[in-house]
Amino acid sequence: MILSKRSLLATATAFALVLPAGWAIAKEQLDVVATTGMIGDAAREVGGDLVKVRALMGPGVDPHAYRQTRSDIVGMAKADLVLWHGLYLEAQMEDFLNELSESGNVVAVAESLPRNLLIGHEDYEGKFDPHVWMNPNLWSRVVLNVRDALIEVQPESEATFRANADAHxxxxxxxxxxxTEVLSSVPAESRVLISAHDAxxxxxxxxxFEVMGIQGISTESEAGLQRIAEMVDTIVRRDIRAVFVESSVSDRNIxxxxxxxxxxxxEVTIGGTLFSDAMGAAGTYEGTYxxxxxxxxxxxxxxxxGDAPERGMSELLN
Known part of the structure; x- marks a missing residue:
C-alpha cells in the first residue's frame, strides 16, 4: 500500500511513542537511515563523526523480502537523509520509499549507475541485477553517490565528506x-561458484568465474526439483567438489x-558460508563492507x- 504524505506524517506521529530508545537523535549529527548494511557502512565511512547511521537490515536479513516495520516508518520519516539501494533490491519497500521521497531527502544510491555496467534481471523483465556490491570497483561508484547525497543535505561539510570518501x-x-590476486590463483577449470541464489x-x-545460483536473482523465486536435478547433473559431470551457503539464505537447497x-x-562439500545480501555481525570485521x-x-x-592467506587481506595488513 502506498501512503499519502498526510497519512505518512500521521503514521510517524502515531508510532512516535513506540520508537526504541536507540533511535534518539544526536542533534549535532546528521541522522541517516540506510536500508542495507552495505549502504550504512558507506555512509559511516564517508560521514565519519558528522553522521549517525542506522541500517534497517542487519546480519542474516534478506533485503528482497524485507518489509518496513512501524519503527522503520518513524525513523525514516524523521531522518535527515534516507539512503536505499534501488534496482528493485528492496522490492517490498519500493512503493513506500518512492512515496517518502516526495517529502524528504531520500536517495536510491545504486539506481543511477550506468546501465551498460549492469546485468539484466532474469526474474523481472526490464529490471537489473541489484547485487552490484559484489564488485568493489562498481561499489565505489555507489560510495560516490552516498558522498554526494550527504553533501546535498549538509553542504557546509563538503570538504570533510570528500576527504573521507577519497580515503575510503x-x-x-x-x-x-x-x-583480484587471490581469485586469479584459482585454477581456471575450478572457477565455478555455486550458491543458494544468483547474488x-x-x-x-x-x-x-562461472556463477550458478539454485534460485534466481531474487530469493523470492522458487527452485524447482528440475532445477536442482539439473545442477546435480552439472556438479557430477564437471567434477565440482565445493558449493557455498549464504548467510542470509536458507541452506536447504544447497x-x-x-x-x-x-x-x-x-562427493561435494560446503566450501564455506558467504555473505551475499547482508554483512556479518556488527562490531566484527565481516560486519564491514x-x-x-x-x-x-x-x-x-x-x-x-587458490592461494589465499587464512585470515584474508587483514592478515597481510597486520
Whole structure:
C-alpha cells in the first residue's frame, strides 16, 4: 500500500511513542537511515563523526523480502537523509520509499549507475541485477553517490565528506587488488561458484568465474526439483567438489544438491558460508563492507584450490 504524505506524517506521529530508545537523535549529527548494511557502512565511512547511521537490515536479513516495520516508518520519516539501494533490491519497500521521497531527502544510491555496467534481471523483465556490491570497483561508484547525497543535505561539510570518501575509495582499490590476486590463483577449470541464489553475477564478471545460483536473482523465486536435478547433473559431470551457503539464505537447497550428488556417487562439500545480501555481525570485521568482500574472496579462493592467506587481506595488513 502506498501512503499519502498526510497519512505518512500521521503514521510517524502515531508510532512516535513506540520508537526504541536507540533511535534518539544526536542533534549535532546528521541522522541517516540506510536500508542495507552495505549502504550504512558507506555512509559511516564517508560521514565519519558528522553522521549517525542506522541500517534497517542487519546480519542474516534478506533485503528482497524485507518489509518496513512501524519503527522503520518513524525513523525514516524523521531522518535527515534516507539512503536505499534501488534496482528493485528492496522490492517490498519500493512503493513506500518512492512515496517518502516526495517529502524528504531520500536517495536510491545504486539506481543511477550506468546501465551498460549492469546485468539484466532474469526474474523481472526490464529490471537489473541489484547485487552490484559484489564488485568493489562498481561499489565505489555507489560510495560516490552516498558522498554526494550527504553533501546535498549538509553542504557546509563538503570538504570533510570528500576527504573521507577519497580515503575510503583508496581502501576499496586495495580491496580490489587483493581480491583480484587471490581469485586469479584459482585454477581456471575450478572457477565455478555455486550458491543458494544468483547474488554473485557481478563477482563472476569481475573475476572470471562461472556463477550458478539454485534460485534466481531474487530469493523470492522458487527452485524447482528440475532445477536442482539439473545442477546435480552439472556438479557430477564437471567434477565440482565445493558449493557455498549464504548467510542470509536458507541452506536447504544447497544440502539437497549435496545429497543428490551423493546419490550419484559424487562427493561435494560446503566450501564455506558467504555473505551475499547482508554483512556479518556488527562490531566484527565481516560486519564491514571491506571485511565482507575480503571474507568472500578468501573463502572462495581457498575452497576452490587458490592461494589465499587464512585470515584474508587483514592478515597481510597486520
Amino acid at each position: 575509495l583508496e581502501e576499496l582499490r586495495e580491496l580490489a587488488r587483493y581480491t 554473485f553475477n557481478y563477482f563472476g564478471n569481475a573475476y572470471g 544440502r539437497a544438491l549435496i545429497e543428490g550428488a551423493a546419490a550419484e556417487g559424487h 571491506l571485511g565482507m568482500i575480503d571474507h568472500n574472496a578468501t573463502v572462495i579462493s581457498r575452497a576452490l584450490g
